[in-house]
Amino acid sequence: MNLLDVIGPVMIGPSSSHTAGAVRLGLLAVSILGESPIKADIALHGSFAQTYRGHGTDMALLAGLMGWMPDDARIPEADIYAEQKGLQYKFSTINLGELTHPNTVRFHLEGVTGKTCVVTGSSIGGGQVCVTEIDDFPVELNGNLPGVLIVHQDRPGVIALVSGKLSEYKVNIAGMRVFRTNKGGTATMIIECDQMVPEEALKAIREIKNVESVRFINKVL
Amino acid sequence: MANNKLSLEKYIEWAEKEHRALYEVMLEDNAKDMDTAPIAIEAKMQEMLQVMQESIDFGLTGVRSRSGLTGGSAKTLAETMAKPGYKSLLGPVAQDALVYALAVAEANAAMGRIVAAPTAGASGVLPGVLFSLKKHRNLSNIDLQKGLIVAGNIGMVIASRFSLSGAMGGCQAECGSAGAMAAGAAVSLLGGSAEQVGHAVAIVIKNMLGLVCDPVAGLVEVPCIKRNGGSAMQALLAAEMSLAGIKSFIPADEAIDAMKEVGEKMPCAFRETAEGGLANTPTALAWAKKYFSK
Numbered sequence A: 001m002n003l004l005d006v007i008g009p010v011m012i013g014p015s016s017s018h019t020a021g022a023v024r025l026g027l028l029a030v031s032i033l034g035e036s037p038i039k040a041d042i043a044l045h046g047s048f049a050q051t052y053r054g055h056g057t058d059m060a061l062l063a064g065l066m067g068w069m070p071d072d073a074r075i076p077e078a079d080i081y082a083e084q085k086g087l088q089y090k091f092s093t094i095n096l097g098e099l100t101h102p103n104t105v106r107f108h109l110e111g112v113t114g115k116t117c118v119v120t121g122s123s124i125g126g127g128q129v130c131v132t133e134i135d136d137f138p139v140e141l142n143g144n145l146p147g148v149l150i151v152h153q154d155r156p157g158v159i160a161l162v163s164g165k166l167s168e169y170k171v172n173i174a175g176m177r178v179f180r181t182n183k184g185g186t187a188t189m190i191i192e193c194d195q196m197v198p199e200e201a202l203k204a205i206r207e208i209k210n211v212e213s214v215r216f217i218n219k220v221l
Numbered sequence B: 001m002a003n004n005k006l007s008l009e010k011y012i013e014w015a016e017k018e019h020r021a022l023y024e025v026m027l028e029d030n031a032k033d034m035d036t037a038p039i040a041i042e043a044k045m046q047e048m049l050q051v052m053q054e055s056i057d058f059g060l061t062g063v064r065s066r067s068g069l070t071g072g073s074a075k076t077l078a079e080t081m082a083k084p085g086y087k088s089l090l091g092p093v094a095q096d097a098l099v100y101a102l103a104v105a106e107a108n109a110a111m112g113r114i115v116a117a118p119t120a121g122a123s124g125v126l127p128g129v130l131f132s133l134k135k136h137r138n139l140s141n142i143d144l145q146k147g148l149i150v151a152g153n154i155g156m157v158i159a160s161r162f163s164l165s166g167a168m169g170g171c172q173a174e175c176g177s178a179g180a181m182a183a184g185a186a187v188s189l190l191g192g193s194a195e196q197v198g199h200a201v202a203i204v205i206k207n208m209l210g211l212v213c214d215p216v217a218g219l220v221e222v223p224c225i226k227r228n229g230g231s232a233m234q235a236l237l238a239a240e241m242s243l244a245g246i247k248s249f250i251p252a253d254e255a256i257d258a259m260k261e262v263g264e265k266m267p268c269a270f271r272e273t274a275e276g277g278l279a280n281t282p283t284a285l286a287w288a289k290k291y292f293s294k
């Protein structure tokens, strides 16, 4: 924690977790979608579901979906801007179970070119967030670094081939996590990188045998 | 550095040994740590002061929160105190510190733009103390920036030894820390020694030890807004004592460690879950029930 974490950030109140963190979750969800959303179904769980009106969590999530920063003075009226922009949105509450973090949201997003994705993430305190699920695949992503999400068949050598491609394109891996449903089944790889990942590198990874899909997720803030 | 325990006493010793102001050695250390120039940090502090000033102004317009639970008290108090012949209990510095602290806390609850220093919930304390001193002690924002740097480093020490969040350590860690930071800032702005900064910090921590986090309906409004005011008062009384040469028997680092011990033993109901304390009173529960069924 440095001086600017203690004296700052500038943000729209009232809550780092329920307001500033919610903006960040919206930003990260759009980054995962990879384009501007035109439709958003937003389901709120736990404390988010209970207190979202008073904390402006709903406005903050919409603000994030429109690409605004947590200190944007328009946040209290984000709904009006969303309507002007033609972003269709719907809020609902959801129970994701006892074990889910109390400040959790699940977005169903549809983008301008028709891309869709389902993103589940939590605001874990101090404005920090963690995306825990993308399209039914478990992940762990905080948006602090550019990342690549790879869905692949769990076969020996896939991970080495992927990291080989990244190093070929001079992308340094800052962190990597692999999740799998069962041995030999479908697995996901989340790779956080120190640099942007060039389109050619992504293409090369897509061509690797047993890789099913590759998604670049830019960092937020 | 992130995981290293910082020590306020070490900073104080360093400043004393080199006969330098506390903010100077802290700024030097921050710049080194963040791999940046001191002037870049100072520029950032000026930005923060600007936003703080704006948040005071916004709060003084009498804003109300989105839930409708709170708002308007800063404006009411300011107007009352401005009436001719009004006899204040507190005196000018404390009066304005209270008004400004409430103003920013109300601005925060009303989704205004604030500086989370150290957190959004406790964002009124520092602007309250700093801008009241600015007004009554003829200080400039350049002066205030020194106080902000001292305050920030006190916050870093607390964060490294324990926490600045109500969810982790109760309100003692949030409003308590904010008060300690503001007390240190006030002492250094008023020409106190590095050692006196340490005593002021310790006094606030001791006075606010054990304070629970119990927000009504889980919203950052009741008791948060008035606690910002109360914490600003704690900062001023600690600064007053320390500047008079009164010492804290328990040094700052140890007081912070005591806060950690208390915070770690604090039941979950008193750490931002809105399940205990004031949040669990009949009045709070009745209001929450109505609010949630809306």
Ligand code: SF4
Pocket: B121, B122, B165, B166, B167, B170, B171, B172, B174, B175, B212, B213, B214, B215, B219, B220, B221, B222, B223, B224, B225, B227, B272
């Ligand atoms: S009671 Fe809790 S939410 Fe309110 S200011 Fe204190 S720590 Fe923050």
